[in-house]
Amino acid sequence: MSRYDARSIEPKWQKAWDEAGSFAATRDPSKPKYYVLEMFPYPSGRIHIGHVRNYTMGDVVARYKKAQGFSVLHPMGWDAFGMPAENAAMATGGHPKDWTYANISEMKEQMKPMGWSLDWTREFATCDPEYYGQQQALFIDFLEKDLVYRKNAVVNWDPVDMTVLANEQVIDDKGWRSGAEVERRELTQWFFKISDYSEELLDALDGLKDWPEKVRLMQANWIGKSRGIEIDFDLTAPTQGIEQITCYSTRPDTMHGASFIAISPDHPLSKALEADNAQLAAFNAECRKGGTTEEALEKAEKRGFDTGLTVRHPAEDRDLPVWVGNFVLMDYGTGAVFGCPAHDQRDLDFARKYDLPVRNAFHMPGDETDVGNEALVPDKTETVVFVDHFAGLGETTSQDAIDKTIDWFEAKGKGRGQVKYRLRDWGLSRQRYWGCPIPVVHCDACGVVPEKKENLPVELPYDVTFDTPGNPLDRHPTWRDCACPSCGKPAKRETDTMDTFVDSSWYFARFTAPRATTPTVAEDADYWMNVDQYIGGIEHAILHLLYSRFFARAMHICGHLPEKSKEPFNALFTQGMVTHAIYKIDERRLRPVYGSGPESDEKLESQFARLRQYFYPSQVIEFNDGGVLKAVHKESFEATGRDPNDSDNLKDFWTRDRDNPIEVIPSAKMSKSKNNVVDPLAIIDQYGADTARWFVMSDSPPERDVEWTASGAEGASKHLARVFRLAAEIADGADTGTDDEALLRDMHKTIQAVTDGIEGFAFNTSIAKLYAFTNTLAKAKASAETRKAAMRVMAQLMSPMTPHLAEEVWTMLGGEGLIAEADWPEVDPAMLVEDSVTLPIQVNGKRRDEISVPKDMDKAEVEKLALATEGVQRALDGAAPKKVIVVPGRIVNVVA
RNA sequence: GCCCGAGUGGCGGAAUGGUAGACGCAGGGGAUUCAAAAUCCCCCGGUAGCAAUACCGUGUGGGUUCGAGUCCCACCUCGGGCACCA
Numbered sequence: 006m007s008r009y010d011a012r013s014i015e016p017k018w019q020k021a022w023d024e025a026g027s028f029a030a031t032r033d034p035s036k037p038k039y040y041v042l043e044m045f046p047y048p049s050g051r052i053h054i055g056h057v058r059n060y061t062m063g064d065v066v067a068r069y070k071k072a073q074g075f076s077v078l079h080p081m082g083w084d085a086f087g088m089p090a091e092n093a094a095m096a097t098g099g100h101p102k103d104w105t106y107a108n109i110s111e112m113k114e115q116m117k118p119m120g121w122s123l124d125w126t127r128e129f130a131t132c133d134p135e136y137y138g139q140q141q142a143l144f145i146d147f148l149e150k151d152l153v154y155r156k157n158a159v160v161n162w163d164p165v166d167m168t169v170l171a172n173e174q175v176i177d178d179k180g181w182r183s184g185a186e187v188e189r190r191e192l193t194q195w196f197f198k199i200s201d202y203s204e205e206l207l208d209a210l211d212g213l214k215d216w217p218e219k220v221r222l223m224q225a226n227w228i229g230k231s232r233g234i235e236i237d238f239d240l241t242a243p244t245q246g247i248e249q250i251t252c253y254s255t256r257p258d259t260m261h262g263a264s265f266i267a268i269s270p271d272h273p274l275s276k277a278l279e280a281d282n283a284q285l286a287a288f289n290a291e292c293r294k295g296g297t298t299e300e301a302l303e304k305a306e307k308r309g310f311d312t313g314l315t316v317r318h319p320a321e322d323r324d325l326p327v328w329v330g331n332f333v334l335m336d337y338g339t340g341a342v343f344g345c346p347a348h349d350q351r352d353l354d355f356a357r358k359y360d361l362p363v364r365n366a367f368h369m370p371g372d373e374t375d376v377g378n379e380a381l382v383p384d385k386t387e388t389v390v391f392v393d394h395f396a397g398l399g400e401t402t403s404q405d406a407i408d409k410t411i412d413w414f415e416a417k418g419k420g421r422g423q424v425k426y427r428l429r430d431w432g433l434s435r436q437r438y439w440g441c442p443i444p445v446v447h448c449d450a451c452g453v454v455p456e457k458k459e460n461l462p463v464e465l466p467y468d469v470t471f472d473t474p475g476n477p478l479d480r481h482p483t484w485r486d487c488a489c490p491s492c493g494k495p496a497k498r499e500t501d502t503m504d505t506f507v508d509s510s511w512y513f514a515r516f517t518a519p520r521a522t523t524p525t526v527a528e529d530a531d532y533w534m535n536v537d538q539y540i541g542g543i544e545h546a547i548l549h550l551l552y553s554r555f556f557a558r559a560m561h562i563c564g565h566l567p568e569k570s571k572e573p574f575n576a577l578f579t580q581g582m583v584t585h586a587i588y589k590i591d592e593r594r595l596r597p598v599y600g601s602g603p604e605s606d607e608k609l610e611s612q613f614a615r616l617r618q619y620f621y622p623s624q625v626i627e628f629n630d631g632g633v634l635k636a637v638h639k640e641s642f643e644a645t646g647r648d649p650n651d652s653d654n655l656k657d658f659w660t661r662d663r664d665n666p667i668e669v670i671p672s673a674k675m676s677k678s679k680n681n682v683v684d685p686l687a688i689i690d691q692y693g694a695d696t697a698r699w700f701v702m703s704d705s706p707p708e709r710d711v712e713w714t715a716s717g718a719e720g721a722s723k724h725l726a727r728v729f730r731l732a733a734e735i736a737d738g739a740d741t742g743t744d745d746e747a748l749l750r751d752m753h754k755t756i757q758a759v760t761d762g763i764e765g766f767a768f769n770t771s772i773a774k775l776y777a778f779t780n781t782l783a784k785a786k787a788s789a790e791t792r793k794a795a796m797r798v799m800a801q802l803m804s805p806m807t808p809h810l811a812e813e814v815w816t817m818l819g820g821e822g823l824i825a826e827a828d829w830p831e832v833d834p835a836m837l838v839e840d841s842v843t844l845p846i847q848v849n850g851k852r853r854d855e856i857s858v859p860k861d862m863d864k865a866e867v868e869k870l871a872l873a874t875e876g877v878q879r880a881l882d883g884a885a886p887k888k889v890i891v892v893p894g895r896i897v898n899v900v901a
Numbered sequence: 902g903c904c905c906g907a908g909u910g911g912c913g914g915a916a917u918g919g920u921a922g923a924c925g926c927a928g929g930g931g932a933u934u935c936a937a938a939a940u941c942c943c944c945c946g947g948u949a950g951c952a953a954u955a956c957c958g959u960g961u962g963g964g965u966u967c968g969a970g971u972c973c974c975a976c977c978u979c980g981g982g983c984a985c986c987a
Contacts, residue, residue, distance in 0.1 A: 044987095
């Protein structure tokens with residue numbers, strides 16, 4: 006009998022599928038279509054276990070839907086623009102384009118052996134000029150439809166490297182290479198008008214029934230609709246021509262508790278006052294330091310500056326001081342808020358710090374204690390008692406009070422009810438080389454002019470260098486200088502490129518007609534769109550998906566997508582992440598390095614340290630030091646010739662060697678930049694693709710994060726070998742008994758369970774059922790024919806997960822044609838019906854016994870049998886039951 | 902700091918409000934073998950007990966219910982996102 010040999014089986018069947026063209030998507034009007042898409046990868050050059058998990062899930066769905074008779078589209082491409090290519094160029098002197106395409110071909114080589122049912126004929130990379138040229142065409146269409154505009158926005162500015170930094174390049178408010186404190190600087194940038202669609206994007210979430218609830222919730226919170234009010238506060242002494250400060254508030258019901266006004270450092274009034282107030286100017290400059298992330302802003306210490314100005318309370322007879330506060334954002338609301346310390350913890354901390362008054366606007370019923378150092382912030386639906394409310398409110402909820410207060414202000418003409426959204430317009434300008442050039446030209450005479458479509462793509466020049474920080478396009482005169490498309494006079498190209506989120510916001514549409522000379526083709530988009538099942542990481546729950554939803558609408562407006570595609574993803578599944586420990590140099594140990602040597606050496610050393618602070622798992626030896634995981638650099642340790650199995654040697658080395666104390670951070674998101682990416686190729690080499698596929702699908706529920714461990718692959722491999730042996734034995738075996746019905750019943754239950762598992766994205770439970778069925782089949786006392794039929798069904802049920810082995814087994818058992826082309830087995834519902842059922846008997850909710858009864862036995866009869874059981878008698882100990890609950894077919898509970 | 906999610910044996914995990922721990926991994930015992938690998942069989946949450954069985958047990962503390970891993974409230978820990986990582 007031959008043994009299971011994945012190495013010979015897998016290439017054979019991959020070739021067979023290729024030759025049969027099994028996975029080429031074709032528009033077939035006679036069949037329903039199914040478009041399954043996994044988020045395309047960034048071409049890092051190595052596939053990691055997260056890819057294997059993601060693409061295997063998609064493949065299971067694709068193969069299953071094909072078996073169900075759908076015409077399936079299952080494409081693959083590359084999200085190929087982005088910073089890592091430029092970083093690599095800077096580090097090694099290569100070119101981002103060469104680096105990227107080399108990575109793509111390497112990664113594709115690694116993906117092919119997985120046997121995923123991908124239509125490779127549709128492959129593209131977002132850095133292909135054919136792709137980004139069409140993206141530029143979209144941009145021009147958007148410009149025409151007024152969906153794009155320019156305005157100023159802040160960026161992270163590194164004052165030493167004289168360059169814009171990405172948020173991830175800002176570490177503790179400092180530039181990652183220079184170590185200089187980052188400043189916020191304004192630049193003119195391009196924006197998509199996504200905020201015009203806030204209401205629509207929010208409303209449409211309700212229609213996305215097959216999206217995870219949590220993703221819809223996250224998006225709704227991100228869009229952040231709020232009803233509030235703009236209230237005008239008159240300055241008691243107008244200054245610099247400014248008479249009023251307009252505050253936006255979602256809590257006007259707390260106006261009685263207002264004790265100060267806080268304006269943003271960038272508020273027009275604050276800026277105006279800077280001229281005559283050096284201290285304020287210095288304060289504002291200080292506020293403008295640090296990163297631009299919301300997190301950095303929120304976590305920064307709350308600081309204020311008293312302008313000395315006051316405003317009139319619009320509803321009460323008193324004045325409020327005007328402060329500049331670093332926590333007030335200019336781009337949300339009006340850049341000014343009123344502070345109500347009693348009912349907002351941040352305002353309270355601020356008030357205590359600067360000794361401002363704290364006044365309760367309301368109390369909880371029956372408790373008139375004034376606020377101390379903890380703000381009183383009950384749920385808006387809770388009833389509270391208002392204090393001296395100017396609109397005469399007494400005991401009511403904040404929810405109700407907000408509405409009534411807004412009405413009051415509107416009636417008095419002192420405020421305007423407003424609906425606002427947190428969602429901001431999407432800034433797409435990036436001051437970087439490796440991205441899609443924004444196809445516009447700046448002309449002294451004509452202003453900003455879109456490039457002509459016939460001149461697209463505006464292609465990236467190849468002759469650039471990365472030896473100086475900043476955007477090489479900016480320093481490239483022959484590329485930058487051009488003729489104005491409108492008047493023909495000398496002009497300059499836009500040197501900013503697009504955010505890579507733009508690339509990934511329409512690739513799903515491009516897959517329907519990847520070679521077209523327009524962004525999409527109507528017939529193809531009509532047939533293939535929408536994506537029926539989209540699968541990807543939860544980390545994309547907000548931005549990528551929201552941007553794509555906006556883009557689909559914008560493309561519809563420009564005639565590139567049908568109406569039905571305004572929501573492009575019918576169903577979404579977010580897989581959990583595969584996590585793995587990170588190995589990084591213990592930063593505490595690095596500090597002394599900065600302090601030694603001359604200035605230039607110090608900087609060099611710190612840059613060097615920042616660049617190589619993460620190690621790959623294969624580069625380290627991990628050990629346990631009194632419960633703390635640590636690691637040392639493998640190569641350096643091995644050079645000492647000491648025994649790595651003796652942990653004392655490792656501890657000693659860890660402590661002594663300056664370069665090698667490595668911290669282990671368990672269970673972190675796998676990330677290219679952190680080098681904690683697990684290499685699945687080893688498993689494939691050793692056991693084959695089917696084992697890797699089976700293992701990642703059986704390991705844990707797909708939506709949950711999973712910590713990668715190597716153990717388990719062995720078990721998966723053993724099981725597949727067992728299935729192979731069983732198939733071989735059944736193929737030439739004889740009858741083992743006559744109980745065909747029992748086997749067939751179990752077979753149908755298995756079909757049902759496996760199908761349910763796939764439909765419900767609970768692949769691990771499908772696999773558990775297949776394990777169980779393997780046991781059943783191995784032990785079944787049935788006729789040879791029935792065992793063969795059952796084995797063929799098992800091959801079919803396994804085929805989405807382990808397609809190569811399934812084909813092999815299918816062939817052994819005389820299955821017709823390719824299993825990849827076979828129909829999914831059907832369940833006979835009659836075979837699922839059981840005539841008798843085992844009922845657990847509980848006393849006070851604790852299981853005491855069980856009975857086996859006919860399925861439809863009536864309640865009274867069941868009750869009698871249950872009470873008579875030994876376990877119940879013992880538990881009751883002669884007492885009479887108070888009540889008996891019989892749930893037919895489920896359980897009996899006796900209340901004693 | 903704000904928003905979202907997750908916590909069940911040694912491990913991955915299963916469980917329409919109805920027998921907690923299916924299925925797998927690891928471990929233990931046995932069979933087979935000259936021996937090993939491979940394979941097959943049995944055991945496997947904790948405590949007590951020869952056993953039958955009893956008690957405890959799904960991050961912590963409360964609550965709803967005949968019955969809670971599941972629903973509600975509060976908290977703890979971990980993970981994701983926070984608009985220039987992709």
